[in-house]
Amino acid sequence: MAKSPDQEHPHKAFGWAARDKSGLLSPFHFSRRENGDEDVTIKILFCGVCHSDLHVAKNEWGFTNYPVVPGHEIVGTVMKVGSNVKKFKVGERVGVGVIVGSCKKCESCQQDLENYCPQTIFTYNSHYTDGTKTYGGYSDMIVVDERFVLRFPDNLPSEGGAPLLCAGITVYSPMKYYGMTEPGKHLGVAGLGGLGHVAVKIGKAFGLKVTVISSSPKKEAEAIERLGADSFLVTSDRTKMKAALGTMDYIIDTVSAVHPLLPLLSLLKLNGKLVTVGLFDKPLELPIFPLVLGRKLVGGNEIGGMKETQEMLDFCAKHGVTADVEVIRMDYINTAMERLAKYDVKYRFVIDVASSLSQ
Amino acid sequence: MAKSPEQEHPQEAFGWAARDPSGLLSPFKFSRRATGEKDVKFKVLFCGICHSDLHSVKNEWGFSTYPLVPGHEIVGEVVEVGSKVEKFKVGDKVGVGCLVGSCGSCDNCHDHLENYCPKMILTYGAIYHDGTMTYGGYSNMMVVNEHFAIKFPQNMPLDAGAPLLCAGITVYSPMRFFGLDRPGVHLGVVGLGGLGHVAVKFAKAMGVKVTVISSSPGKREEAVQRLGADAFLVSSDINQIQAAMGTMDGIIDTVSAVHPMLPLIGLLKHNGKLVLIGAPDRPLELPVFPLIMGRKIVAGSCIGGMKETQEMIDFAAKHKITADIEVISIDHLNTAMDRLAKGDVKYRFVIDIGNTLKQA
Numbered sequence: 001m002a003k004s005p006d007q008e009h010p011h012k013a014f015g016w017a018a019r020d021k022s023g024l025l026s027p028f029h030f031s032r033r034e035n036g037d038e039d040v041t042i043k044i045l046f047c048g049v050c051h052s053d054l055h056v057a058k059n060e061w062g063f064t065n066y067p068v069v070p071g072h073e074i075v076g077t078v079m080k081v082g083s084n085v086k087k088f089k090v091g092e093r094v095g096v097g098v099i100v101g102s103c104k105k106c107e108s109c110q111q112d113l114e115n116y117c118p119q120t121i122f123t124y125n126s127h128y129t130d131g132t133k134t135y136g137g138y139s140d141m142i143v144v145d146e147r148f149v150l151r152f153p154d155n156l157p158s159e160g161g162a163p164l165l166c167a168g169i170t171v172y173s174p175m176k177y178y179g180m181t182e183p184g185k186h187l188g189v190a191g192l193g194g195l196g197h198v199a200v201k202i203g204k205a206f207g208l209k210v211t212v213i214s215s216s217p218k219k220e221a222e223a224i225e226r227l228g229a230d231s232f233l234v235t236s237d238r239t240k241m242k243a244a245l246g247t248m249d250y251i252i253d254t255v256s257a258v259h260p261l262l263p264l265l266s267l268l269k270l271n272g273k274l275v276t277v278g279l280f281d282k283p284l285e286l287p288i289f290p291l292v293l294g295r296k297l298v299g300g301n302e303i304g305g306m307k308e309t310q311e312m313l314d315f316c317a318k319h320g321v322t323a324d325v326e327v328i329r330m331d332y333i334n335t336a337m338e339r340l341a342k343y344d345v346k347y348r349f350v351i352d353v354a355s356s357l358s359q
Numbered sequence: 360m361a362k363s364p365e366q367e368h369p370q371e372a373f374g375w376a377a378r379d380p381s382g383l384l385s386p387f388k389f390s391r392r393a394t395g396e397k398d399v400k401f402k403v404l405f406c407g408i409c410h411s412d413l414h415s416v417k418n419e420w421g422f423s424t425y426p427l428v429p430g431h432e433i434v435g436e437v438v439e440v441g442s443k444v445e446k447f448k449v450g451d452k453v454g455v456g457c458l459v460g461s462c463g464s465c466d467n468c469h470d471h472l473e474n475y476c477p478k479m480i481l482t483y484g485a486i487y488h489d490g491t492m493t494y495g496g497y498s499n500m501m502v503v504n505e506h507f508a509i510k511f512p513q514n515m516p517l518d519a520g521a522p523l524l525c526a527g528i529t530v531y532s533p534m535r536f537f538g539l540d541r542p543g544v545h546l547g548v549v550g551l552g553g554l555g556h557v558a559v560k561f562a563k564a565m566g567v568k569v570t571v572i573s574s575s576p577g578k579r580e581e582a583v584q585r586l587g588a589d590a591f592l593v594s595s596d597i598n599q600i601q602a603a604m605g606t607m608d609g610i611i612d613t614v615s616a617v618h619p620m621l622p623l624i625g626l627l628k629h630n631g632k633l634v635l636i637g638a639p640d641r642p643l644e645l646p647v648f649p650l651i652m653g654r655k656i657v658a659g660s661c662i663g664g665m666k667e668t669q670e671m672i673d674f675a676a677k678h679k680i681t682a683d684i685e686v687i688s689i690d691h692l693n694t695a696m697d698r699l700a701k702g703d704v705k706y707r708f709v710i711d712i713g714n715t716l717k718q719a
Contacts, residue, residue, distance in 0.1 A: 108629070116629045116654065177654065261645075270467060270475045276647055286620070286645035288635055291659025295475065295536070297632075298657045300650030 005030035005067070008132055011041075014357065015139025016333060017067040023058035025333050028067055030135055032143045033128075040088050040149050041080040042096065047137035048073030048163040048323070049349040051194060051256055052279065054337050056125055061281055065125055071137030072098045072123040073165040073350075075158040085146045093158065095150040095313065096142060097165035098123055098303050100134060104147070112307035114148075138333065140357055150310050153317035160322030163194060163348040164313060166303065167323060171199040171252055172312040173304030174275040175206065180250040183207030188251035188267055189229075192219050195254035195277060197347040198323055200227045203252075205319035211248065213264065222346070226324075235263060246294075248272060258282050261298070265290040275299045323348045329356035364389035364426065367491055370400075373718050374498025375692055376426040377416035384416065384692050387426055388718075389494055391502045392487075396441040399505050401453050404713040406496035407432030407522035407682070408692075410553060410615055411638075413699055415484055419640055423484060430496030431457045431482040432524040432709075434517045444505045452511035454672065456524035457482055457662050459493060459507045471666035473507075497692070499716055509669055512676030519681035522553060522707040523672055525662065526682060530558040530611055531671040532663035533634045534565070539609035542566035547610035547626055549594070551578050551586075554613035554636060556706040557682055559586045564678040570607065572626070581705075594622065605629070605653075613637045620657070621646045629653040636660055682707045688715035 006012065009031035017028035035041045053070035055061055074096040078088050088094060101121030102114035109117050121128055124136030135142075152161060174180070180187055183206065189199045190213040200223065203210040211231045212223040220232040233240055241263060248267045256278035264274055265287065276284075276298060290296060304312065316322065324347045328336050336349045351357075365371075368390035376387035394400045412429035414420055433455040437447050447453060460480030461473040468476050480487055483495030511520065534540045545568045548558045555571065559582065562569045570590040571582040582588040592599045604625050612623065615637035623633055624646065635643075635657065645657060663671065675681065684707045687695050695708045710716075 116652075174654075262642075270472070277651065278647070279651060280647060283621075283644040283646045285642040286657065287642040288638055288659060291635060291657070292638055292661045293475075293659070295660050296658065298645065298650070299655065300647065300652070301654050302651045 007031065009033045011143070013135070013139055013141055015069045015135065016330060017069045018057035019067045021059040021064070023054065023337060025057065025138065025337070028069060030069070032141060033130065033132070035080050035082055035143055037082040037084040038145050038147070039082045039143050040078055040085060040094065040146050041141060041143050042074070042076040042094060042149070043079050043141050043354070044074055044076040044137055044139060045354045046075045046158045046162045047071040047351045047353050048166065049333070049336055049340060049351065050163070050166045051340065052166070054340055055279070057337065065133065068125050069135035069138050070124050071139070072096070073162045073167070074137035074142065075152060075162045076142070079141070082146070087146055087151065088149060093152040095152045095162070095165050096123060096137065096144050096148065097150065097169060097309055100144050100148045101129060112305040114305045115303045137353070138330070138351060140353065147306060150306070150313055153314055156313065156317040157322060159325050159327055159350050161313070161316070162350050163323035163325065164198065164316055165309070167194045167198045167348065168202070168316060169304040169309045169312050170277050171195055171254070172202055172315070173308055174252065174277060174299070174301035175202065176308070177301060178250060178273050178275055178299060180208070180252070180273070181206045184209070185249040186211065186247060188213050188248040188264070189254065190251055190264055191254035191256070191278065192216070192223060193254065193256070193343060194323070194348045197227055198321070199252045199254060200229050201321045202316070204228045205315070205321055211244070213251070213267070241267070250275070252277065254278050256280055258284060261285065262287045262290065265296055268294065268296050270294050272296045273299060275301055277301055325350045327352050331356065364492070366390065368392045370502070372494070372498055372500055374428045374494065374716070375689060376428045378426050380418040380423070382413065382416035382696060384497070384696070387428060389428070391500060392489065394439050394441055394502050396443040397504055398441045398502050399437055399444055399447050399453060399508050400439040400500065400502045401435035401437045402500050402713070403433055403435045403496055403498060405434045405518045405521045406430040406710045406712050407525065408695060408699060408708040408710065409525045410699065411525070413696055416696070424492065427484050428494035428497050429483050430498070431455070432521045432526070433496030433501065434511060434521045435501065438500070446505050446510065447508065452517065454509035454511045454521070454524045455482060455496065455501060455503050455507065456509065456528060456668055458665070459503050460488060471664040473664045474662045497689070497710060497712070499712065499718070507665060509672055512672060515672070515676045516681060518686055518709045518711070519684050520672070520675070521709050522682035522684065523557065523675055524668070526553045526557045526707065527675060528663040528668045528671050529636050529660070530554055530613070531561055531674070532667055533611060533636060533660035534558070534561060535667070536660065537609055537632050537634055537658065539611070539632070540565045540567065544568065544608045545570070545606060547572050547607045548613065549610060549623065550613035550637065551575070551582055551706070552613065552702060553682070553707045556586055558611050558613065559588050560680045563587045564674070564680060570603065572610070572623070600626065607631060609634065611636060615639055617641050617643060620644060621649065624649045624655055624657070627653065627655050629655065631655045633657045634660055684709045686711050690715070
């Protein structure tokens with residue numbers, strides 16, 4: 001008979017879990033595995049609240065395995081290292097993102113693309129190589145294979161840096177892969193939330209001209225004055241949308257609900273690329289004519305491999321890019337989730353785990 | 360007051376036109392412009408019937424103006440050249456495809472991408488620089504700017520080569536642009552019709568492994584034995600599709616009706632490319648998860664520029680690639696259109712204009 005979560009491993013752990021599709025989180029006792037030769041044991045300091053955490057807590061994608069401890073934007077300090085661990089030592093500040101395992105042998109893993117390995121193990125709601133469930137960062141500690149731990153640059157603050165571990169790589173990776181990094185080119189960022197605001201900052205760091213495309217006129221001042229966007233388009237403003245037709249080289253579409261693609265595709269120049277990174281469960285309507293007549297494309301991208309995630313963190317540290325966050329206590333999490341569902345956050349909640357998670 | 364089609368230009372012409380969205384075609388008298396200094400005048404010998412011709416005569420895309428003379432896979436023989444024409448002389452064989460004009464000054468035109476010029480002028484159903492309607496190749500003669508005329512290779516049969524002027528370039532261009540044109544690539548071709556069968560032939564000539572994906576099991580033998588495809592998948596056979604998941608570098612989708620994208624996206628390897636060249640009249644459903652999880656793309660492509668069209672036809676001539684055709688007389692035109700609507704042709708009708716289009 002399967003052991004209970006708090007007995008299946010030798011080290012006691014404590015966090016907050018959702019137990020059903022209400023998505024309500026509450027205290028949860030479980031356990032973490034023994035620190036193996038390749039492992040690093042991390043005391044968790046902060047964890048970002050990603051929109052995916054909300055989708056999974058409420059089983060919106062249909063594959064949640066309760067109880068689930070979300071959280072894949074984790075910053076902490078190393079407490080213990082296994083005998084084969086080379087990259088880290090006790091006391092160092094590290095990060096853990098969306099994945100904690102892969103097969104390490106396939107073509108994708110060999111190309112540092114662990115995120116495309118068919119046997120990717122996600123930080124939460126997956127099964128580890130030993131068959132047990134993975135639990136995420138809304139918890140006091142985590143044991144992770146060194147390959148999936150990131151060095152946290154000294155000058156990157158923990159709170160503002162934590163969301164980069166998912167939001168940051170989610171926009172950085174397609175920007176690199178689809179060639180959206182030539183200074184002077186014009187990037188559109190659709191949606192100004194957790195992903196979108198980081199995309200604006202990274203876009204500016206690449207020297208791009210950045211236009212935010214949003215359904216909320218109220219976000220304009222913020223986008224331009226604080227985030228540094230060059231311009232702002234409200235999707236319902238027909239005159240301005242028309243004037244912007246065929247002006248963008250690329251668009252990162254971060255909108256996490258079904259929305260019309262036609263207006264966005266029309267904003268692209270010839271050979272323009274729209275990359276969608278928002279995950280939602282219903283299909284989008286894809287009008288063919290704009291693709292065919294303008295040789296445009298719609299692409300997807302999923303986070304990034306470990307090497308690229310480290311590269312992204314170092315890039316952000318160098319250019320002073322951090323997420324804009326609202327730090328919360330663990331017991332505020334359910335309210336935070338409700339506010340997140342209404343997009344009422346600028347722009348990421350980050351849980352101060354170390355200070356507020358108490359048994 | 361606008362002049363009638365017969366009177367608006369100095370040179371008499373006749374052809375067959377559709378007059379309303381029933382799409383029925385019938386004899387039509389009109390006129391062509393005087394042969395300008397950069398123009399080539401030719402008598403039309405053959406014209407391929409493209410599925411776009413059918414969409415247009417029935418106004419399925421909503422922008423047809425009648426009377427409409429279709430036809431943009433045109434092969435003919437030059438009878439007159441303007442004083443500044445350099446590429447052609449009387450007696451040469453020429454081809455005209457989907458375009459007869461563009462602005463000539465934008466970045467796209469300078470990059471030989473006239474097909475993406477915002478002011479490109481289609482061979483039929485469009486307004487020319489002089490404000491008059493363009494009429495296509497279901498007619499006895501044409502006047503075209505030499506820039507938009509293709510030198511027809513000497514060793515290529517005129518009738519079987521005509522469809523390459525649209526079908527050929529429509530598949531060739533994205534195969535080159537998206538890198539699906541070299542040994543080691545595994546390409547899927549969805550739909551085995553006018554576009555699809557030419558895609559298979561080009562792909563084999565480029566050393567590409569080809570799998571045809573079709574809704575008709577009856578086409579398997581044809582695809583594999585005659586056209587040289589390496590494999591054949593029936594799109595409704597879940598087992599066959601499952602077995603092929605994640606095996607293709609790219610897919611050229613020629614199907615011009617609404618159809619599910621999810622299985623096609625699943626067939627792609629990661630980083631794979633699904634290129635749509637068929638133009639359904641309604642949007643398709645794009646599932647986002649598989650695109651994101653596999654870093655895959657869905658793209659479109661529209662014919663090709665003039666330089667690339669010439670390159671394509673020279674490539675086809677070198678590799679002895681032509682379309683598989685059924686030659687018809689002009690009187691069979693409406694029957695052919697009905698059969699085309701049902702997919703009942705292997706794989707392109709070509710009208711023998713030279714021998715069968717006679718003025719009433």
